[in-house]
Amino acid sequence: xxxxxxxxxxxxxxxxxxxxxxxxxxxxxxxxxxxxxxxxxxxxxxxxxxxxxxxxxxxxxxxxxxxxxxxxxxxxxxxxxxxxxxxxxxxxxxxxxxxxxxxxxxxxxxxxxxxxxxxxxxxxxxxxxxxxxxxxxxxxxxxxxxxxxxxxxxxxxxxxxxxxxxxxxxxxxxxxxxxxxxxxxxxxxxxxxxxxxxxxxxxxxxxxxxxxxxxxxxxxxxxxxxxxxxxxxxxxxxxxxxxxxxxxxxxxxxxxxxxxxxxxxxxxxxxxxxxxxxxxxxxxxxxxxxxxxxxxxxxxxxxxxxxxxxxxxxxxxxxxxxxxxxxxxxxxxxxxxxxxxxxxxxxxxxxxxxxxxxxxxxxxxxxxxxxxxxxxxxxxxxxxxxxxxxxxxxxxxxxxxxxxxxxxxxxxxxxxxxxxxxxxxxxxxxxxxxxxxxxxxxxxxxxxxxxxxxxxxxxxxxxxxxxxxxxxxxxxxxxxxxxxxxxxxxxxxxxxxxxxxxxxx
RNA sequence: GGCAGGGUAGCUCAGCUGGUUAGAGCACGGCACUCAUAAUGCCGGGGUCGCGGGUUCGAGUCCCGCCCCUGCUACCA
Numbered sequence: 001x002x003x004x005x006x007x008x009x010x011x012x013x014x015x016x017x018x019x020x021x022x023x024x025x026x027x028x029x030x031x032x033x034x035x036x037x038x039x040x041x042x043x044x045x046x047x048x049x050x051x052x053x054x055x056x057x058x059x060x061x062x063x064x065x066x067x068x069x070x071x072x073x074x075x076x077x078x079x080x081x082x083x084x085x086x087x088x089x090x091x092x093x094x095x096x097x098x099x100x101x102x103x104x105x106x107x108x109x110x111x112x113x114x115x116x117x118x119x120x121x122x123x124x125x126x127x128x129x130x131x132x133x134x135x136x137x138x139x140x141x142x143x144x145x146x147x148x149x150x151x152x153x154x155x156x157x158x159x160x161x162x163x164x165x166x167x168x169x170x171x172x173x174x175x176x177x178x179x180x181x182x183x184x185x186x187x188x189x190x191x192x193x194x195x196x197x198x199x200x201x202x203x204x205x206x207x208x209x210x211x212x213x214x215x216x217x218x219x220x221x222x223x224x225x226x227x228x229x230x231x232x233x234x235x236x237x238x239x240x241x242x243x244x245x246x247x248x249x250x251x252x253x254x255x256x257x258x259x260x261x262x263x264x265x266x267x268x269x270x271x272x273x274x275x276x277x278x279x280x281x282x283x284x285x286x287x288x289x290x291x292x293x294x295x296x297x298x299x300x301x302x303x304x305x306x307x308x309x310x311x312x313x314x315x316x317x318x319x320x321x322x323x324x325x326x327x328x329x330x331x332x333x334x335x336x337x338x339x340x341x342x343x344x345x346x347x348x349x350x351x352x353x354x355x356x357x358x359x360x361x362x363x364x365x366x367x368x369x370x371x372x373x374x375x376x377x378x379x380x381x382x383x384x385x386x387x388x389x390x391x392x393x394x395x396x397x398x399x400x401x402x403x404x405x406x407x408x409x410x411x412x413x414x415x416x417x418x419x420x421x422x423x424x425x426x427x428x429x430x431x432x433x434x435x436x437x438x439x440x441x442x443x444x445x446x447x448x449x450x451x452x453x454x455x456x457x458x459x460x461x462x463x464x465x466x467x468x469x470x471x472x473x474x475x476x477x478x479x480x481x482x483x484x485x486x487x488x489x490x491x492x493x494x495x496x497x498x499x500x501x502x503x504x505x
Numbered sequence: 506g507g508c509a510g511g512g513u514a515g516c517u518c519a520g521c522u523g524g525u526u527a528g529a530g531c532a533c534g535g536c537a538c539u540c541a542u543a544a545u546g547c548c549g550g551g552g553u554c555g556c557g558g559g560u561u562c563g564a565g566u567c568c569c570g571c572c573c574c575u576g577c578u579a580c581c582a
Contacts, residue, residue, distance in 0.1 A: 012582045021582095049582055123580095165579095187510055191577050194508060203580055227580065260582055267580085287576095325517070330510090331575075338516075338531090345531060349544055357541030364540070401518095405530090412530095419546045424539065497542055 004040040005251045006032055007234050009260060010047040010092065013073040014058040017080050017306055019289045019322070019334055020257070026319045027286060027328045027400055028255040029086040033455035034395045034403070038479055043248050045237045046081060047092035048074045051213045052226035066212055070095055080306055084315050085458045087475075092237040094229055100214055102236035103229055107217045109275040110163075117164045117274045122157045123204045161206040161216055163228070168270035169200045175269065175279065182282040183265050184398065185329050188258060192265040200266065231268045235277065250278040258285040284398055287331040289322070304334070312336070313343045316457035317499065320347060323456060324404040344501060350411050351453070352499035355464055357418065358442045359495040365427050366439060370469070372488040374440035381441055383413035384448045388482055391452050400456075407453050414445045440488065443468065447485025450474050460498050467495045 008028045011021055025046060032044040050070040059069035074093055081088070092099065110117050173196045175181040176189065183189035206222040207213065213223030238248035256264050264283045272279050291304060309318050321339050324346070326332030362368055387410035394402030417438075426435040446468055454461035454474050465474035469490030474481075 009582055014582095052582095187576080190509055195577075195579075198508090198578085201579065205580090225580075227582085230582070257582075258576075262577085262579065263582085327517095333517085341516085341531065348542060353542055353544045355541095357539095357544075359541095361540045408530090415545055418540070419538075422538080422540085427540090499542080501542060501544095 002040055003248070003252070004032075004035045004042045005238070005248045006035070006042060006044045006253045007237070007251055007255065008046045009254075009256045010049040010094065010230060010233050011077055012055075013048055013050045013070045014054050017077050019291070019304065019306060019309060021077075022080070022084060022306055022309070022318070023289050023322045023326060023328070024255060024257060024286060025081050025086050026084055026322055029084075029088070030319070030323060030400055030403075030455040031253070031255070031395075031398060032087060033458065033475060036475070037451065037455065037477065037482075038392075043090070044088045045090045045092055045234070046086065046088045047090075047233055047237070048077060048094065049226070049230045049233070050074070050093055050095045051223075051229055053210060053212070056212045067095065080310075083310060084319060087458075090237050092233050094214075094233055094236075096236075098239075099233060099236040102240050103214050103224055103232045104217050105241040106232055106235065106271070106275050106277075107224070109277075110271070111217065113276050114274045117167065118205075119162050119164065120159060121162050121204075123160045123162075124155070124157050126155055158208050160204040160208065161219065161222060162202045163205045163267075163271070163274070165200045165202050165267065165270050168273055169196045171273060172196060172266060172269050176265065180281075181265070181269060181279050183261070184282065184284050187330075188261050188265075188283075188285040192261060195262060196266060203267065227263060227267070228271070231263060231271065234268075234280070240277075251280040252282065254280050254283045256283060256285050258287055261285045284328075286328045289326050290331055290333045292333070292335055309334075309339075312339065313347075313499070314459075316459045317343050317347055319458075320404070320456050323400045328398070328400045343499065346408060347457075347499040348501045350408060350415070351449070351457075351460075352497065354411055354414050354418075354449075355446060355467070355495055355498055358414070358439075358446055359467055359492050361423050362439055362443065362492045363494045365423065365435060368469075368492045368494075370443040370487050370490045370492060371436035371440045374437045374488070376441075376444060376484070378417075378437060378441035380414060380417040380445050383417075384410055384445055385483075387413070388448065388452065395455075403452075404456055407449065407456065410445060410449055410452075414442060414449075417445075418442065443487040443490070443492070444485045447487045448482050451477050451482040451485070463496065463498060468492055 006028060008024050011017065028044065028046070032042050035042045048070065050073075055070060056066055059066040062069055064072070070093070074091075078091060107118075172181070173193065176183055176193060176196075183192055205225045205228040206216045206219070207225055208222055210223045213226065214229055216222040216224055234251055234254065235245070235249055238245040240249065254264055261283070264285075269279050312318070317339075321334075321342050325338055325342055326334055362370065387406050390409065391403050391406035394400075394406055421438045423435055423438050426438065446464060447470070450461045450464045450468065450470075451474060453464075454477070458475055461474050468487055469492050470487070
């Protein structure tokens, strides 16, 4: 049994969560559930990023104190993740005392172990009084901020603490190219490698007189820059610096969005090297959810709310659609039309109807008792074992779409099996032995399906599990339950409709 | 501008180091069956594989050029 410490990006507390956040959380949860199934000791952490100026602004706009604001946001986010069935073991927030302690300690370690990695310098830039932040060249047009073209940019110098990122490029490049730090998918790895090869600049890691943040150790005037602060949450959640944090650290996997690859694959490893802590084993950067084929901007985010998406067909259906259709690798599209199509064909007519017809026959022909002692050598069992192989190969590689495809390949195989064996004919002609074999094979297929579909549709998988007469929670099952489902002799019940079809869609 | 990835049936995508009539799922049309949420199974229509050259006995599959899309391009969770 091996340890599997898994994290998602912590979310920024300045607005409601949307489909993009949901994809990441659901994807990570699917991985967590799969690893548990394989017997790993999973520790799954999600949380909130609650510092920085824009949080203050959002709080001010809402007319509440910042702490009250972030408390409110944190519970909103957590509530959504709970509704979507996320099974995180911890919930870290950067305003927590444990995180303050951890950030302070990590910086002090760098100060002690590599004092040269931190130095004070002047940061020079053009400051926009409208945005209240420094602007990069790309954000400036005709000498003015894109957002506030009527305001003059103010050349400003600020004394800051800098981190000597430039010193760590070679080491990180070596770690990534040697595979000690895996960056996936490959397109993300290429980007990072190119970035490092082109040379790294030092970065400022503190801000002057920003009240909403963590004090920089040894300099009361400065607070830790929000990025530096936020990344450290991954070790804070392990209990660092208290003894025993190594039971969790290093992380096996950081799940993030593709937009923040650089921070996780360059800056974060450098910070850890400087503090002489171990590095995470892998970073997976997923793509974005597009809405009707276009970028889901914050302003256009009103097009669909997470509430609507969950209410449409329930949380399991949304999980399934995000992971199967949108995908966890490149960008994917979300439309109501496709969502409805997937729901109807894959979930209602495919998975749901298979369960319905199978359990109905079990009730009708065998009074709900799964035939015992009928072996496991049917054609459908072969298909089941092949599906398991395809499934585990995909899931091990974090190919969640491929995993879902494997599950549904077994759904198809089972539907075909029913058609070919025609249990109703066997019943009519009184071939009891053959009917037993067929129904037994179908019950085993449903058992396998309940187990391997549970990372995707945990709620419905559990309903199926119970309808099959199995005890306990399917999500607590181990892999053996999929390899050799112990369904023989169980009392099934006439199923509820797993995925009801709306009267009119 | 530079770098990277991609453009294959209406939609989402497979097509490893080039090899007979280019595939899957969904959607669409017909047939079969009746256990089932009028579900399922079978058959079928449908593609100049972005465009133009080239290499080769033979190219979505390799080379060159062009067009279009997406991402990264440093302090945007």
